[in-house]
Amino acid sequence: MNPRVATFLLLMLPALAASAAQQRPQERATRADSSSSRARLDALRGQEKREDAEVRQLKTRVDTLESHSKEAGQALEERDRRIAELQRQLEAAQGH
Numbered sequence: 001m002n003p004r005v006a007t008f009l010l011l012m013l014p015a016l017a018a019s020a021a022q023q024r025p026q027e028r029a030t031r032a033d034s035s036s037s038r039a040r041l042d043a044l045r046g047q048e049k050r051e052d053a054e055v056r057q058l059k060t061r062v063d064t065l066e067s068h069s070k071e072a073g074q075a076l077e078e079r080d081r082r083i084a085e086l087q088r089q090l091e092a093a094q095g096h
Helices: 003-094
Strands: none
Touching: none
């Protein structure tokens, strides 16, 4: 090996090692950020699924309540008609 090349390598080796050592933490930090981002994304997706399920349940509950409300309204109207009919019959029986 050429003595100049050997000297160059001896002088550059510590600088290359330091550069490589600096890149490793950055790569680890990048990987950690990526893992953290994936974990947050997975958590958000799980939350979205739970909230979607809750929305579907609430919509079903609203539909049920609206149906019951409609049925109750119809029952009240029928009761009011029956009361009005009974009042007419009572008045007719009393001769008014």
